[in-house]
Amino acid sequence: MSRSPSLPERPHLDLDPDMSDAERLSALRQHVERMIEVNRELDQRLQSADDRHAELVEEVEQMKARNEALKTASYYIATVEELTDDGVIIKQHGNNQEVLTEFAPTIDRDAIEPGDRVAINDSFAVQTILDDETDARAQAMEVVESPTVTYDDIGGIDEQVREVREAVEQPLENPEMFEKVGIDPPSGVLLYGPPGTGKTMLAKAVANETNASFIKMAGSELVQKFIGEGARLVRDLFKLAAEREPVVIFIDEIDAVASKRTDSKTSGDAEVQRTMMQLLSEMDGFDDRGEIRIIAATNRFDMLDEAILRPGRFDRLIEVPKPAVEGRRRILDIHTRDMNVADDVDLDALAEELDDYSGADIASLTTEAGMFAIRDERTEVTEADFEAAHEKLANVEESGTGPISGFTDYQY
Numbered sequence: 001m002s003r004s005p006s007l008p009e010r011p012h013l014d015l016d017p018d019m020s021d022a023e024r025l026s027a028l029r030q031h032v033e034r035m036i037e038v039n040r041e042l043d044q045r046l047q048s049a050d051d052r053h054a055e056l057v058e059e060v061e062q063m064k065a066r067n068e069a070l071k072t073a074s075y076y077i078a079t080v081e082e083l084t085d086d087g088v089i090i091k092q093h094g095n096n097q098e099v100l101t102e103f104a105p106t107i108d109r110d111a112i113e114p115g116d117r118v119a120i121n122d123s124f125a126v127q128t129i130l131d132d133e134t135d136a137r138a139q140a141m142e143v144v145e146s147p148t149v150t151y152d153d154i155g156g157i158d159e160q161v162r163e164v165r166e167a168v169e170q171p172l173e174n175p176e177m178f179e180k181v182g183i184d185p186p187s188g189v190l191l192y193g194p195p196g197t198g199k200t201m202l203a204k205a206v207a208n209e210t211n212a213s214f215i216k217m218a219g220s221e222l223v224q225k226f227i228g229e230g231a232r233l234v235r236d237l238f239k240l241a242a243e244r245e246p247v248v249i250f251i252d253e254i255d256a257v258a259s260k261r262t263d264s265k266t267s268g269d270a271e272v273q274r275t276m277m278q279l280l281s282e283m284d285g286f287d288d289r290g291e292i293r294i295i296a297a298t299n300r301f302d303m304l305d306e307a308i309l310r311p312g313r314f315d316r317l318i319e320v321p322k323p324a325v326e327g328r329r330r331i332l333d334i335h336t337r338d339m340n341v342a343d344d345v346d347l348d349a350l351a352e353e354l355d356d357y358s359g360a361d362i363a364s365l366t367t368e369a370g371m372f373a374i375r376d377e378r379t380e381v382t383e384a385d386f387e388a389a390h391e392k393l394a395n396v397e398e399s400g401t402g403p404i405s406g407f408t409d410y411q412y
């Protein structure tokens with residue numbers, strides 16, 4: 001804190017008894033003048049202290065207002081359309097309602113431009129300007145320039161790998177073949193099956209193999225996390241893809257935005273519908289798809305709205321099931337290839353035992369086995385470690401959380 005300068009010295013009146021009256025009068029006059037001077041100086045000081053006080057009071061008021069704004073439970077998202085003398089016109093996301101409203105006192109009006117995204121409270125007053133860091137587009141999409149997953153990393157689903165390659169890789173690498181034969185390549189590929197079976201890996205591996213970028217968007221996040229912005233984000237997704245060709249778009253949990261229509265008329269459903277309609281229109285308007293391929297995945301095939309399965313949309317359906325015993329053996333190989341596994345470990349027998357395990361479950365099992373070795377301060381993973389891991393994961397299953405990846409009895 002800065003120290004205030006010291007106060008002016010109090011004038012001292014020194015009257016000598018030997019002074020004449022005239023001298024005395026002059027000394028008194030000088031003294032009065034100095035007193036007036038000091039008084040003026042003190043007045044000035046008081047004035048600036050008052051000014052500072054007023055400034056601080058205003059700062060406190062602003063902080064209080066900010067605090068109130070922060071305490072308000074939740075905000076809605078809107079886009080600024082126009083700044084007028086009467087206030088600001090915003091359009092609320094989700095219901096597209098246009099509102100003429102005001103800024104909270106904490107907002108610097110000059111810092112706002114039409115097109116900015118803002119957070120508004122229940123009374124529509126603009127509370128915060130959303131900057132790039134809170135930009136939903138960046139948060140909602142995972143963009144991987146060049147994924148590193150290869151087909152060799154995926155076990156037990158060779159037939160599915162072949163089908164995906166045919167539907168996605170061929171049109172990207174050999175578009176003229178389709179032209180010569182006179183058929184349109186499949187529009188979108190839908191991978192369906194239980195969680196943790198390698199659907200995401202498969203999409204990443206295709207992107208890797210074709211030197212394409214990979215853009216992932218999760219359907220559940222579109223409707224749960226970015227409420228009111230689903231349709232806009234879908235539009236952005238395709239725009240971003242067009243900027244980055246060649247690209248593989250991967251829409252995970254597509255059931256969240258493309259489930260069968262329900263009778264309920266809640267706004268949540270309307271929002272989901274709007275997001276799905278946007279997705280369909282993007283796919284339909286995508287005749288000359290160039291070097292963009294679309295793969296979607298779901299664990300809930302039974303929930304899907306048939307509209308998304310029509311020709312020209314997701315018209316290549318590929319089931320990705322849990323692996324059979326040979327597949328499990330191959331996945332065990334993949335996940336133990338960098339592990340220091342003891343000679344006593346019988347991976348064939350283990351593969352037999354892991355009935356109903358998904359690829360993700362097998363990956364967890366191998367990690368768990370490694371953890372048992374580390375806990376024992378060993379660098380070699382033994383048969384006993386695998387058994388202990390198997391038992392531990394079986395207990396997780398029994399305790400009701402489902403087999404490790406949480407998959408119980410979905411209809412897919």
Ligand SMILES: Nc1ncnc2c1ncn2[C@@H]1O[C@H](COP(=O)(O)OP(=O)(O)OP(=O)(O)O)[C@@H](O)[C@H]1O
Binds near residue numbers: 197
């Ligand atoms: N077929 C497989 N081969 C090898 N590893 C696999 C396989 N399937 C799953 N895994 C392992 O499980 C992890 C998760 O798999 P992935 O995300 O591809 O599953 P998913 O089918 O997309 O699951 P979800 O439906 O839950 O999104 C992978 O990173 C990998 O370690």
